[in-house]
Amino acid sequence: MSDHEIRKPAAEEIRSYARAVDRGFGGHSPPEEMEDFEGFLRKIDLLGAFDGSTVVGTMGAVDFQTNVPDGRLPTAGITVVTVQSTHHRRGILTQMMRQMLEGCRERGHTIASLIASETPIYGRFGYGLAMQRDRYKIDRSDAVLIGEGDSSGSVRLISLDEAAGALPAIFDEAGADRPGWISREKSRWKHLFKDPEFERHGDSALHCALYEDASTNSRGGQPGGYMLYRRTGDGRKDIRVVEAVAASDEASAALWGFCFGIDLGEEITAGTRPVDDPLPWMLVDMRALDVLRQDWIWTRILDVPAVLASRGYSSAGELTLKISDEFLGVSSGTYTLEAEADSATCAESSGSPDLEMNVADLASIYFGGVRPSVLERAGRIEARSDAALKMADAMFATRKAPWNVVDF
Numbered sequence: 001m002s003d004h005e006i007r008k009p010a011a012e013e014i015r016s017y018a019r020a021v022d023r024g025f026g027g028h029s030p031p032e033e034m035e036d037f038e039g040f041l042r043k044i045d046l047l048g049a050f051d052g053s054t055v056v057g058t059m060g061a062v063d064f065q066t067n068v069p070d071g072r073l074p075t076a077g078i079t080v081v082t083v084q085s086t087h088h089r090r091g092i093l094t095q096m097m098r099q100m101l102e103g104c105r106e107r108g109h110t111i112a113s114l115i116a117s118e119t120p121i122y123g124r125f126g127y128g129l130a131m132q133r134d135r136y137k138i139d140r141s142d143a144v145l146i147g148e149g150d151s152s153g154s155v156r157l158i159s160l161d162e163a164a165g166a167l168p169a170i171f172d173e174a175g176a177d178r179p180g181w182i183s184r185e186k187s188r189w190k191h192l193f194k195d196p197e198f199e200r201h202g203d204s205a206l207h208c209a210l211y212e213d214a215s216t217n218s219r220g221g222q223p224g225g226y227m228l229y230r231r232t233g234d235g236r237k238d239i240r241v242v243e244a245v246a247a248s249d250e251a252s253a254a255l256w257g258f259c260f261g262i263d264l265g266e267e268i269t270a271g272t273r274p275v276d277d278p279l280p281w282m283l284v285d286m287r288a289l290d291v292l293r294q295d296w297i298w299t300r301i302l303d304v305p306a307v308l309a310s311r312g313y314s315s316a317g318e319l320t321l322k323i324s325d326e327f328l329g330v331s332s333g334t335y336t337l338e339a340e341a342d343s344a345t346c347a348e349s350s351g352s353p354d355l356e357m358n359v360a361d362l363a364s365i366y367f368g369g370v371r372p373s374v375l376e377r378a379g380r381i382e383a384r385s386d387a388a389l390k391m392a393d394a395m396f397a398t399r400k401a402p403w404n405v406v407d408f
């Protein structure tokens with residue numbers, strides 16, 4: 001075993017840092033993409049583990065905003081997490097995570113979020129599963145929408161150049177009332193529309209269908225939704241929906257209707273759908289659609305009172321929460337949350353707790369992805385009384401389930 005040092009990489013170490021990240025994920029990026037990737041790394045906050053001059057561990061943080069009911073949280077998006085196989089299981093990830101989270105907290109991030117390559121990795125660091133996603137497999141020949149053809153708007157195929165102008169506004173509108181929605185910065189949009197060959201994995205280039213409202217309605221012919229998709233599979237007969245985002249249910253139905261009508265299409269797959277998607281209920285035959293539910297965004301709360309006071313609550317009430325934070329310690333304590341119709345406060349208190357939970361489970365109930373009473377039944381949280389659980393269920397409920405389509 002050799003010693004290692006955790007520190008920021010110097011500018012001249014970025015090339016070997018980029019190679020270490022690529023190697024950690026399987027080493028498949030072509031040289032031309034590595035240049036872009038290095039440019040990306042130079043713009044974000046990085047930590048590295050170094051064995052002498054060799055990069056043996058990597059971790060970065062990108063900045064974005066995450067929607068919560070009636071608010072937004074400045075978020076550190078933890079990314080490019082790797083430890084080289086020569087050095088794994090020696091605690092390098094653990095050390096980098098501690099240092100990274102402490103730095104994020106000092107810089108004012110109240111939460112950190114990530115997408116896990118494997119589910120058992122991050123719970124130990126206080127990350128809770130903040131949202132799940134549904135993956136669909138749809139048999140196109142059986143997929144028929146109830147009320148098909150009811151839409152007053154229309155769908156047209158547009159170029160990626162046109163999409164670059166139209167999609168960001170739809171994206172922002174569609175996510176405005178969605179807890180967990182992550183902002184997509186300009187550079188991320190640019191990368192999406194660049195549609196690099198190596199990220200197609202043998203599929204076709206990206207196609208974009210745009211839904212526009214009828215000019216007679218209140219939105220006056222505005223774009224109201226989009227579907228990005230690829231042709232895939234044997235003979236490119238299948239359809240892989242990369243992202244379907246709509247600002248109204250009418251737009252969503254019209255886009256799926258368009259997709260179900262694509263000639264020669266056989267199987268349709270969609271990778272990141274919200275768990276409260278009305279699509280299965282819009283089908284004449286629900287068995288046309290198979291659903292696989294998976295973990296998606298994991299969130300680590302870094303400042304409990306700030307985070308709890310930042311969201312709106314579905315019901316007024318007062319709750320005292322005892323939170324444990326074994327990994328960082330910064331969130332351990334007892335806090336009283338007081339919510340009214342349009343504001344909430346939260347401060348440390350000496351009251352006796354209504355609920356006791358780990359900081360990870362607080363992240364799971366915070367975005368409305370699971371009710372506190374379900375976590376109590378799962379043996380994850382403790383409640384003083386049924387009344388306290390009932391109040392927690394009512395307060396933390398959200399009108400929509402948390403969802404996000406941004407991969408980071």
Ligand SMILES: CC(C)(COP(=O)(O)OP(=O)(O)OC[C@H]1O[C@@H](n2cnc3c(N)ncnc32)[C@H](O)[C@@H]1OP(=O)(O)O)[C@@H](O)C(=O)NCCC(=O)NCCS
Binds near residue numbers: 083093095116120
């Ligand atoms: C996942 C990865 C970063 C772990 O790094 P590491 O330095 O070996 O992790 P640590 O030594 O700090 O492990 C801390 C704990 O997590 C456990 N752990 C680490 N990786 C795990 C995994 N993939 N599955 C289950 N447990 C894991 C360790 O066993 C250890 O448990 P312990 O504290 O009970 O002993 C590394 O294996 C890797 O680079 N994998 C490939 C790329 C990847 O998947 N990156 C994550 C992207 S989200």
